[in-house]
Amino acid sequence: MLQRTTTSSTDLLIRFLHIVIMLSFTGAYLTGDAEEWHQIHMAFGYTLGISLILRILWQFCAPRLAHTQPSGPSRRLQVIKPFVQRYWAQPQQWLSPTFLKAASSSLFQLSILGIFLLLPLTVLAGFLTDYTYSHTLKEVHELFANLFLASVLLHLAALTLNSVLLKKWLAKRMFWGTESHSWFTLFAAIFSLGVLIAFWFFYLS
Template sequence: MAQNTTISSTDLLIRFLHIIIILSFTGAYLTGDAEEWHQVHMAFGYTLGISLILRILWQFFAPRLAHTQPSGVNRRFYVIKPFVQRYWTQPQQWLSPTFLKAASSSLFQLSILGVFCLLPLTVLAGFLTDYTQSHSLKEVHELFANLFLASVLLHLAALTLNSVLLKKWLAKRMFWGTESHSWFTLFTLVLSLGVLVAFWLWYFS
């Protein structure tokens, strides 16, 4: 009998891109208002864009070639929808432990959707601002960046609450794990690292 070889939703490349996105957004946000750091700010922004493209490509290729199944939009809504349907009309349960666990999980998934919706808008607005030098576009870029930050803060708050309620550090699996990885995952990780390093070398050459 054939067995399902899909073994994980959080593989080595997902962890790598997760760390790159964290570092890139932090760097971009901290250098956003410093004119002398403008080139570095743009490099971080482009790195965010490249990381998003790599993440989208991995969503497509991973199940077919790496035997992993990264979480997609449908899986996020699979968590959020039942929560809304169950508790929207039951406010008397809003302070129960079960509600808090479901709410923190749903907000966590919602924050991820927010991050991936706002990330391309933030990067695109930043590119157009740099290209046109438009003050209006700069304000739009700053708005998206602040909304992105709000999604990140919601992400951290929901993660912390869920970890406390479940008495388990849920962030651990996004930074390391003990599962094995296919050769294709390792190859794609090295390729992705090469793409990012090559971009930085080219950008500052």
């Protein structure tokens, strides 16, 4: 039986969109330089844009309708700000285990902010490049894509370091969980899947 939860920040839809964004960026990056794959490259880019829109909508809908609380920019900054305030002027502690744990957590949150800042810029620059055939916009698009990749690599590095220091694999909560979900969370996940399937069907047909 589906039940409501009041504590989850990584509910079913968050996990689903996380996987979609991860696969879409990988696909878009790998097909970016191949002219014969241009249509697929653009489809991956549009999928990133659609996923971002769904994620933003869910940020506002989840607390009201699904009774979950996805992490937003303010919550992530609440992790980064105390770390900077505490350790910025204390270089003697920069090799301590406590510092490394706090640093890896802060870099992890910073990488997520970077990803969600660069995602719309990358997609928009790609769309404008495809529409205008501007060489300058193409270079801007490639710059944003590479910065996006750098944020992803920072994300993975911080996650790995944090997992090693805490002696548990933190990534598993973004792929599966044991908590129950409200009916609205399940509906939203199915609706989002339907939107993405419909997009790919009409875009490629």
